[in-house]
Amino acid sequence: MSLRQSILDHPERRYIMFGGKGGLGKTTFSAATAYWLASQGHRVLVFSVDPQASLSDIFEKDIFGKGAVPIRHNLWAQEVDADRHIRAYQDEIRKKILDMYGFDAVPDEIEQYIQAASAEPAMEESAIFDAVVDIVVSGEYDYYIYDLVPLGHALYYLSMAKVYDEWINKITKLREEMREYEEMVSRLKREKETEEDQILSELQYIRGRINASSRILTDKDKTAFYFVLVPEKMIILDTQKAAGLFSQFDVPISGYVVNRVVPDGLLEQNIPAYLRHRIEMQHTYLDEIRRTFGEAVRAYVPELERDVTGLPMIERLADIMYGDGAVGRTP
Numbered sequence: 265m266s267l268r269q270s271i272l273d274h275p276e277r278r279y280i281m282f283g284g285k286g287g288l289g290k291t292t293f294s295a296a297t298a299y300w301l302a303s304q305g306h307r308v309l310v311f312s313v314d315p316q317a318s319l320s321d322i323f324e325k326d327i328f329g330k331g332a333v334p335i336r337h338n339l340w341a342q343e344v345d346a347d348r349h350i351r352a353y354q355d356e357i358r359k360k361i362l363d364m365y366g367f368d369a370v371p372d373e374i375e376q377y378i379q380a381a382s383a384e385p386a387m388e389e390s391a392i393f394d395a396v397v398d399i400v401v402s403g404e405y406d407y408y409i410y411d412l413v414p415l416g417h418a419l420y421y422l423s424m425a426k427v428y429d430e431w432i433n434k435i436t437k438l439r440e441e442m443r444e445y446e447e448m449v450s451r452l453k454r455e456k457e458t459e460e461d462q463i464l465s466e467l468q469y470i471r472g473r474i475n476a477s478s479r480i481l482t483d484k485d486k487t488a489f490y491f492v493l494v495p496e497k498m499i500i501l502d503t504q505k506a507a508g509l510f511s512q513f514d515v516p517i518s519g520y521v522v523n524r525v526v527p528d529g530l531l532e533q534n535i536p537a538y539l540r541h542r543i544e545m546q547h548t549y550l551d552e553i554r555r556t557f558g559e560a561v562r563a564y565v566p567e568l569e570r571d572v573t574g575l576p577m578i579e580r581l582a583d584i585m586y587g588d589g590a591v592g593r594t595p
């Protein structure tokens with residue numbers, strides 16, 4: 265089944281993701297897919313949490329940290345500024361502490377805890393997830409294309425509920441360490457705050473939202489996840505391994521898309537031996553891909569003569585990926 269058909273057959277799958285190792289074409293495919301769906305009359309948001317701002321690069325437009333930016337009719341792109349979200353988290357925690365304990369300023373020791381907690385990877389992931397939740401639960405678009413960061417990292421994202429648990433544990437520890445301040449304050453105020461677990465219950469509420477979004481992103485009915493790979497030995501092995509891991513996280517895999525296939529047609533031309541060898545070597549790996557992933561390969565995408573940036577190039581690639589003729593077989 266072709267990539268086009270696998271999407272058309274499942275209009276209920278509103279969340280589409282391309283995963284894979286670094287630099288294989290996730291952002292490129294996300295942009296082309298978003299472009300195609302928008303041209304089919306759907307309202308589409310393509311978004312990423314990648315600090316590299318690669319959507320800005322491919323659309324040739326500065327969209328980083330600017331919310332959903334219109335690209336063309338029916339198409340929006342958004343790049344989440346994770347650092348800004350972390351700062352917002354810090355401010356929120358500070359404000360809660362000030363409110364709860366009636367301090368005028370956050371004591372140095374607590375400020376250090378806040379800084380330390382924010383430097384935790386778990387905190388960063390949590391901040392990012394919160395942003396992703398806001399995006400995917402908004403319901404403003406027909407399709408959400410989530411342009412993922414490279415594989416290892418993406419796996420971490422997809423275990424988000426777990427990550428959030430870790431963070432909540434950290435905060436709980438922080439609260440324990442704050443107990444001495446709490447005692448001091450209650451002695452000063454001669455009363456015990458009844459809302460002492462305000463922070464915790466807030467966190468639990470947020471965790472509930474995260475779980476909801478994690479359910480959306482791992483929901484077979486709502487989500488299509490495609491692996492991007494290229495015809496190279498190591499990538500084939502890594503993709504196989506990753507597919508195993510992803511199924512452990514219950515990520516429903518909708519198929520594989522092979523990128524950077526050098527067109528066979530070149531063999532009929534007068535080409536240097538070097539290129540001829542490269543194409544022949546690719547045949548070996550394409551055979552291996554067919555053996556390994558078989559029916560689940562949704563498209564073979566040719567290596568174009570230049571990088572895919574700017575709308576005309578994106579359109580060209582979308583035509584190749586989703587056009588009638590060119591999918592489902594080797595170009």
Ligand SMILES: Nc1ncnc2c1ncn2[C@@H]1O[C@H](COP(=O)(O)OP(=O)(O)OP(=O)(O)O)[C@@H](O)[C@H]1O
Pocket residue numbers: 284285286287288289290291292293314318412413414523524565566567568569570571572573
């Ligand atoms: N079929 C193709 N033909 C020509 N260039 C391509 C093709 N696919 C991808 N590229 C180019 O390869 C580079 C890497 O692609 P892309 O940024 O989409 O990869 P990625 O998987 O998103 O990388 P990262 O893991 O860093 O996010 C880009 O410069 C892109 O324009």
Ligand SMILES: [Mg+2]
Pocket residue numbers: 290291292314318411412413
């Ligand atoms: Mg990318």
